[in-house]
Amino acid sequence: MRLRLRRLDTTALVYLALLAVLIIAAILVATTGRSLFSPGNIRDILTGMSVLGFVAIGQTLVILGASLDLSVPYVMSLASLVAAQTMNGSDAMVVPAVLLTLVVTAGIGLANGLIVTVLGVHGFVATLGVGLILKGYLDTNYQGTEGSVPWSFQLFGATGIGPVPISTIVMLALAALVAFILVRTAFGHHLFAVGGSSEVARLSGVRQRLPLIGAHIGSSVCAGLAGLLLASRLGVGSPTVGSQGSYDLLSIAAVVLGGTVLMGGRGSIWGTIGGVAIFAVLDNLMSVMQFNPFLKDVIRGLVIIIAVALYARRRVIARRIRFAANAPGPNIATGSAPAPAPAPAPAAAPAPAAETGGRSQ
Amino acid sequence: MRRGVRTAVAIAGASALIALAGCTTDPSVEPADEGDGGGEESSQEWFDQELYDKQFEERDVVPEGPEDKPYLQMINPEMGETSEFKAEGEKKMCFANASISNPWRQTGWITMNEQLKELKKDGVITEMETRDAQDNDDTQIADIDYFISEGDCDGFIISPNSTAAITPAVERACETDKPVIVFDRGVETDCAVTFIHPIGGFAWGIDTSQFLIDNLSEGDKVVALRILPGVDVLEQRWAAADKLFGEAGIEVVDYFTEGDPAEIKKVVSDELAKGDVQGIWMDAGDGAVSAIEAFEDGGKDYPVMTGEDELSFLRKWKETEMTALAPVYTNFQWRTPLLAAEMIFKGEEVPTEWVLPQSPITAGDLDEYLDRNEGMPDGHYAKFGGEDMSGFPEVWQDRVIP
C-alpha cells in the first residue's frame, strides 16, 4: 500500500507540473485573445498527444526494463508504408493491412529483444543499429510517399467525439490496457523486477529474457500503431514521417518527464501520458504565441532539464527519509551517504564486488 | 486482480458507449473525390515526360508582367476568376509554413515578413498568423486544422512540407470557401486559388546538365552531389540531369551528402583519389564551396560546376574565375503569396498556376548580383528579390528572423 502511494506521488507530481503548465498556458493564450480550452485548441493539443503518446507508451515498457528503443522513428515510417501499400485504397484490405503491420513491427521488436537479451548488446546500440538498418532499407527501396489509405481508415485519424479525436481515445485506451498489464500481470511484475535489478530478478527466479523481449515487442508494436495513425492522417505511407518528428529522443524525454527512471524498474504509464501532455500543451502554447521555431527548441530543452531535475531532487530526498525510517541493513549506507554520488542499482553493485574478492584468492 | 478487470471492462464499455452515442465526424473532414484519390502514380519513378516537356518549353518563354518586379511575372498564365473573394476591409492571412530549417527558407521567410510590412501600409492584408511545422507532415496537418477552426482566417497560405501527405489538409482548407494559396512544393489537388512556384525541378536539371554537357566532352566524369533522397523538387532535378548526362555520354556518379560540407569534401576527395573529375553537379548549392576546396587541396584543376545562387558559391566562383553556372530555385517566390492574396481580395484575376521565372545566374550576370548583395551573409540567396523594400539591406544582412 505504501509503495502504491509513493508511486502515486511521482505521478501526482507529473500532473501537478502539467497543471502548472496548463495554467501558465491558459493565461498566456488568453493574452492573445484566444482560449486554451476552445474546441479547436483542445483538438490541436490532443492530436499532438496521440502520435507521441503511442510511441511513449511503448518506450515506457522498454525503459522500465532498463533498455531503450531508438529504432522507433524508422519502425513508424515502415509501418505507415506497409499499411498504405497493403491497403492501396481498398476498404477490404484495411484489416489485413493493420494485422500485417502489427506482425511486421512485432517482428522488429522481437529482433530488438533478442539482440538485447540473447546477444547481450546494450539496448542503445542494438536499437540504434536496427534503426540504421531500417533506415538503409527505407532509403534504398522508397523514393517518396507510397500507397494510399482508403477513406474508411482515414477516419481513424480525422474523426472525433466533440473536440476529442478518436486516435487520442484509442491511445488512452491502450495506455489503460498497458498500465493494467504492468500492475496486474506476471509479465508486468517481472518487467519491473528485471528493470530494477536483473540480478535480483534472476536470484528470485524470474526469467530475465522474456519480459525484456516482451517489452521490446510492445515498443515496436506501439510505434507501429503510431505509424498506422500517421498513415491514416497523411493518407499515404511515408519513408520519412517517423524521423521528421524525432520521435526517438522526444519519446524518451516524455517518458522521463513522466517520472519513469531511465535506468529502469520504476515508473508508470500514466506518468508518461502526463509527460506527453506537458510537451503537447507547451508546443501548442508556443505555436499560438508564434514563437520563433529555433526558440521553441531552446525552451523544450530547458523544460526537459528543469522538470526532470525537480523530480530527481525530490526522489533523492524521499529515498533518504524512507531508508532511515524502515530499511535496515546495508541499504542504509546508500541512503545516508553524504556524498551526492549517483548510486548504481543497489543490488547489482555488491555482486561484482563480492566476486572480485573471490577471484583474487 | 478482479477489481482491475472490472475497471478495464468499465472503461472499455464506457468508451464504446461514448463512441456509439456521440461519434461525430469532424464536419470539415470529408471524403476526397474518388477521381484523384489514387496516389498510386506518386513517386516510384520520378521522371515525367509530360512535365519535363512543359518545363523545357517554359524555360524559353518571356514572362508576362512588370519587368522590374520579377516576383509578379508569370509564365504562360491561365487567369482564374477571383471575384467571389472580393471583399472590403482589413484581412488576416494564416500561413502554414513547412519550416525555416535551411538557409534558403530562412532567406525567403525574412523577405515574406518584409513584404507583409509593406502590405500593411495598404490596409488590405493587415495581419498574418504563422505556424511552423518544423519539417513535420503531421504537425503541418494539425496546423492547418487549427487555422480552420481557431485561426479566424480570411485566407490561407500553405507551403506544403510534402506533396501527397498534405493534400487532404489543403482540401479541408479549400472547403472553408476562403482563398487558399499554395507555394513552393505542390499538392495533388487544384482546389487552391493559385499555386505559386518557379518553373520547376526538371528545368533546373535541364539548365544545369546542358551547361555541363556544353562545357565538357563525351567520356568526361561528373560527380553529382545530392542532398536527400525522396524529396520531389530535388528528385526531379536529378531525374532530368541524369537523363541528359546519359544521352550525352557523360559518366556520372551520385552521392547523398545532406548538404554537409564535411561530407561533400570527403566524397569529392575520394573521387579525386580515384581519378580525374571534370564536372560537379549539385541539386542544391549547400556546401558548394567545400567541393571546390577539395579540388584546391588535392592540387587539381577546377571543375566545370553548377551550384546555386547562394552567395558563398557566387563569391567563390568570382574569386576562382572557374567555369560555372548558378541555377536558381527562385527565392523571391516568398514575396508572391501575400501579393497574390491582396489581388484576390481586390477581385483581380490571378493565374491558377502562377509560374515564376527561374533563370540561372550566368558568368555575365555574376558581377551584377554580387554588387547587389554586397554585405549579405554567405547563406543569403542572390535572387531574393527584396531590394526595393524599406528594410533593405539591414534586415537581410542581420538575418532578423521573427
Place this chain on the structure above:
Amino acid sequence: MNASAAENRSDRLMTLVRRAVDPKGIVLVLLIVILTAIIVLNPSFAEPGSLMRFIQRVAPIAIVAIGQYFVIVSGEFDLSMGAVVTAQVMTAGHLIGEDDTKTGPVLVLMLGIGIIVGIVNGLATTLLKVPSFIVTLGTMLVIHGGVMWWTGGTATGNPAESFRRLGRGGIEGLPVVDLLPYAVLVLIAVIVFAVWISRRPFGQTVVAIGDNARAATFAGANVWRTKTFAFVLSSLSATVAGVLLAGYAGVHPSVGQGYEFTAITAVVLGGVVLGGGRGTVLGALIGAFTLESLFTLLNFTTVPATMRDAIQGAIIIAAVAYSGVIFAKRRKRPSASDIASAPDDATTSARVAEKPMTTSAGTPSSIPLTGGDGADRT
C-alpha cells in the same frame, strides 16, 4: 633451434591469435581488412600523402570519439556533442569573418563555451541527479536552437584563412608525405594528452566510477568532480573538432549534425562498453578509424549510398554482440582472463579481465544513469 624456443614461438603466436580475437583486437583486424580492401580497390590510397589526408579527415571524428570515451567510460552519455560542434563552427564563422586579428580572441571564447557546456552537463548530471541522457538531450536542443536563433540560421561567412589553416592546411614541402596536415598534429596531441590523462589518477578514477560508483566513493573518489571533468573533456573535444571542421569543410549549419551518434558508434565499435567501467582511449580511437575507413570503402565501391546506414547498423550490432560473447566465454574459463590483461594499454585492460561479467557486455541494467532506487520496488 631447440625445443623450448619453438615452444616459445608457438606460445607467442597463440598470444597473438588470442589478442586478435579480443574485442578490441577484432576491430583492429577489421580496420586492417577494410584498409587493405581500400588499397586493393585504389592503390594510390597507400601513398603516404593520401594516408596523411585520410588521417586529416578522420581527425575530427577521432577527437570527438576520444572525448565521448571519457563520458561513456564514466557511465554517462553526451548527446550534446553534435550541437556543440555546430555551435562552435557557426560561432567561428559568425564572429571572425575576414578579420585575422579576431582569430585569437574568438578561439579563446570558443574554448570558454566548450568548458561551460561541459560544466553545465556535468553538474546537472551529478548534482541535480538528472540522467545524463536527458541533460545532454536538453543541452543539445538548447545549444542548437540558441545558435540558430542567434545567427539567423547561417553564419556571416567562412572565417579568415588564419583560422581555417588549422583544419585545412599543413606543413608543406616535407619529404615522403609532402604535406603534413596540422589536423594530424592536433590529433596526435589529443591522443597523447588523452592517453596521459587516462593513466593519471583522473583516468583511473573515471573508469572506477563507471565500473562501480559506490565502491569508488568508498575508496575516496570524488564522483561529481570526476564526472564533470569528463563532460568538460567531451565538450572541449567537440570544440577542437569544430575548429578543425570549420577549417576542413567551412561553415554551414549542417556541420556537426549527428556527430553525437557517430562518436558513440565509434566508441562502442572500439570495445568501450556503454554503462561505463570498461574500455580504453586507444579502443575509441581504433573505433573511429574503423568507422571512417568503412565509409571511405563504401565510397570506393558501388554499394548504393543509401545502404551505408544499414551496413553501419549491422556492424555495430555485430561488434558489440561479439565482444559480449567473448566476455561471456571468458567468465566460464577463468584462465582466459590472462589473455586480456596483456599489457597493451595500462589502466583498464586489467580491469577488463578482472571484472566478473555478472552483467554481460551490454546488459542495460549496468547503466548507472540516475540515482538508483530500483531495488526496493517489489
